Amino acid sequence: MHRLAKLLFVAGLCLLLAALWKKHELPAPGLLQPALQEEPLQKAVTMPAFERSVGQINYRIQPLYRYELWGLVVSRHDSDTWWDYLHKEWNDRLNVADLCVLWGDNLNNASYGQVSFSSGQFTCYFQTDSNEVYQAFDQTAISNNHLLSDDPELIRRIKNTRVGDQIHFRGYLAEYSHEHGTPFRRGTSTTRSDTGNGACETVFLEEFTILKQGGGPWHKLQWLGIALMVLGSIAWIAAPVRLRN
Structure with a gap:
């Protein structure tokens, strides 16, 4: 019984480690939807500013351009993560998350798989050890998007977005502000x-x-890996103890 418990736990641990390593791999070019080849759409608008309230803070939003984008998420940052102190300090609760996205020429070959991407509180970084890949990388086909919303359903979708997802969004390039505490x-x-x-x-x-x-x-x-580890642990605890003279 102890042998079976050990096998379950080790198998679950190996599966969990493999999943944590592989789940953030970017999809190959052949798995990308054709829409991701499109350039973002942008059109100037003349609209009055409007207000939205999140967490008892009133925000003034001034739309500047209609904006629409199809892209591959290569990095992300949640604004409410524990180590993000700037959003808390500035009472910025309208910015749900930042998504760093590629499209167009950057997706025409597999070289984006040789680039590492990461996100800070308001930034997206990329780097590669290959000078050839860096020279070919189109810096006009990557963007870090501060996504604003007070809609619970849109917030849920944003929160569920992961690295490697292919997305589409539409809205307004906008300025926003508030006068709560520090302006x-x-x-x-x-x-x-x-x-x-x-x-x-x-x-x-x-x-x-x-x-x-x-x-x-x-x-x-x-989750299967975690389940196997739990089963292994339970089996180990439940196994009878052999007593030796």
Whole structure:
């Protein structure tokens, strides 16, 4: 019985570790939907500012452009994660999450698999050890998107988005601000060719869809790994103890 318990636990641990490693792999080019080849759509608008309230804080949102994007999520940051102190300090609860996204020429070959992506509190970083890959990487076909919403269903979808997902969203490139405590204001990039501070797109969402989930079966297999570890632990505890003279 102890042998079976040990096998269950070790098998579950190996499966869990494999799943945690593999679930963030980006899909191969052949698995990408054709829509991801499209450039983001942007059109100037003349609209009055409007207000939204989140967590008893009133935000003023000023739309500048209608905006629509299809892309592959390569990194993400949740604004309410425990180590994000800037959103808390600035009382910024309208910014649900940041999604770093690729599209177009950056998805035409598998070289994006040789690039590592990561996210900070307001930034997206990419790096590669290959000079050839770096030279071929189109820095106008990647964006870090500050996604704004007060809609519970859109917030749920954003929260469920994972690295490797193929997404589509539509809304407005917008400035937003509040006067709660320390006055706060954030603008938005209006072009894909800028870099550095202020180069992120701030989007007030009207629609958000996960076109295709990434990670293959690994997200589900991680739970199977945990289940096997639990079963192994229970079997070990329940196994009779052999007493020797």
